[in-house]
Amino acid sequence: MSAKKKGMQSVVFLNPPCLASWASIVGPKEGEGPWGNSFDVKLSDYLLGENTWEKAESKLLQDTVTMAMSKQGLGVDEAEILLAGDLLNQIASANFAARSLNIPFLGLFGACSTMAESLILGAMLLDGGFYQRVIAATSSHHYSAERQFRFAIEQGVQRSPSAQWTATASGAVVLEAGGAGLKITAATVGKIIDMEQSDVNNMGAAMAPAAADTIKMHLADMELASDHYDLIVTGDLGSVGAALLRQLFVRDGLVPAPNYSDCGILLYDEKQDVHAGASGCGCSAAMLCGPLLAKMQRGELNKLLFVGTGALMSPTTSFQGESIPCIAHAVAIENI
Amino acid sequence: MVPLYMAFIIGGALCLIGQIIMDFTKPKITPGHILVGYITIGAIISGMGFYQPLVDIGGAGAAVPLSGFGHLLAQGAIEAADSKGILGALSGGVASTAAGITAAIVFGYVAAVLFNPKD
Amino acid sequence: MNMPQNQQLKQAEAAEYKALVDQVNPKPTYIKNCVWAFVIGGLICMIGQIITNGLIKSGMELKAASSLTSVSLIFLAALFTGLGLYDELAKRAGAGTIVPITGFANAIVASAMEFKREGYIFGVGAKIFSVAGPTLVFGFVISVIIGLIKVITD
Known part of the structure; x- marks a missing residue:
């Protein structure tokens, strides 16, 4: 290898x-x-x-x-x-x-x-x-x-x-290449996980198993404790997907529970009438490049696992009633 | 003339049925399905002769919902079939609803020319 | 021989997950939605009745009056859709704004406006029917069937 x-x-x-x-x-x-x-x-x-x-x-x-x-x-x-x-x-x-x-x-x-x-x-x-x-x-x-x-x-x-x-x-x-400051130290490329969810109005539920799989894989591959990271942040499961992922952590025996949050929940206020939270590639990108990296730079966070989650349906396949194939990739960003 | 409260009750009830169908079949039934379903079922009920009584009590409460549009289609087809036979069966439904459909298309086009979505 | 077993396992896992999703998934606010749908839908029909009654009082016969009522409501729905107000109301009223003829008009106007930037002929002109098209297809087909049944049974 x-x-x-x-x-x-x-x-x-x-x-x-x-x-x-x-x-x-x-x-x-x-x-x-x-x-x-x-x-x-x-x-x-x-x-x-x-x-x-x-x-x-x-x-x-x-x-x-x-x-x-x-x-x-x-x-x-x-x-x-x-x-x-x-x-x-x-x-x-x-x-x-x-x-x-x-x-x-x-x-x-x-x-x-x-x-x-x-x-x-x-x-x-x-x-x-x-x-x-x-x-x-x-x-x-x-x-x-x-x-x-x-x-x-x-x-x-x-x-x-x-x-x-x-x-x-x-x-x-x-x-x-090289340089000082925040570094990408490791990464895990996810597999497509499809739990036969097909509701495009509930992508969080479709994506949560992919996030769970990639996070579990990452921790196992890297031989890390489940609370190794200061924060594991997914982008973007929203409130429904995040609640499901917390349950999947328990099912998969990730003890102690990781310190976990989701960009889709963080981006908006509950009062903003966005239902389950944010989605879209820009959401996790902006959350990372806005508040999260700033926090790391200030030393408030030192070890971050950034987990991008994607619902890979196309309007055509959803229209044909296909389920939603989902993927998650994890990037470890550390202050060293 | 039909009293306003009857129009309110019958119209409200028809909408209520639509809401119950949508909420309990999420995510299968979309607004598009409701439009198609109301017209089709309205026309069938009307064809069997059961919609006219509802219009008699509910007035606009039964005519304004899309089931009323289906009723118009069915009655138009039936009346024209009576007077003109097969040709009437083909043209009657569209003829009776032509004003509404044309209005929707013309107003829709004009609105698209005049307004932009969300700005 | 291994495949079907794997598939069974996968199906069981998906079913188990579906149960979890159903448990976590927020339910629609049934009562609130129903009240909104009933009241707003009822009010739209009542406005229709006010227009119809007014037209009848001015000497119009019932059939023409209800036809003109539909046209008026369609006009109002087109206007409110253009102003960006109809979808705000629909967020709360749900079927109360979809079931009345105004919902049909809203679907037509919204689809037309959406494709303005793709041009007036194959943008607006074609997409104007994207939601209303199926409605008209089914409406026309069923009306012809009903007409034909009438011809045959006479």
């Missing part, structure tokens, strides 16, 4: 890449949430001066990437490659953002797990010695996603209490 592979599904980075800078931009509703002031930019409208939501989302991603680089006083062209994705068909937002950013680009789709996926691949590319500076980024936009996956915006529908609200948000991390 390779020196960098550990256990069944995990990898450890021998030269852990550092998170050199990061940026987060959120929409108006997200800005009103409990962590509103922890994001770099709170938008005042959903269109960003564009004439379609799709263009707005693309601009959102582009601006976040540019900002993450500019925090180090760098231009975007000083990054060697962009790893990015989003929720739209053919990852349109990422493709169009990459067109403007004009740097080498690998497009990713992992639904809401895309941020974790891009961080893992970015870290691998750096530890593998292929690049020196990589950008990992994702975005989501409430209105562009809603019209693709659910109903027309103005159509009167009663949302299910288990439904999640796609966040308008984006996050970008600049990863660098």
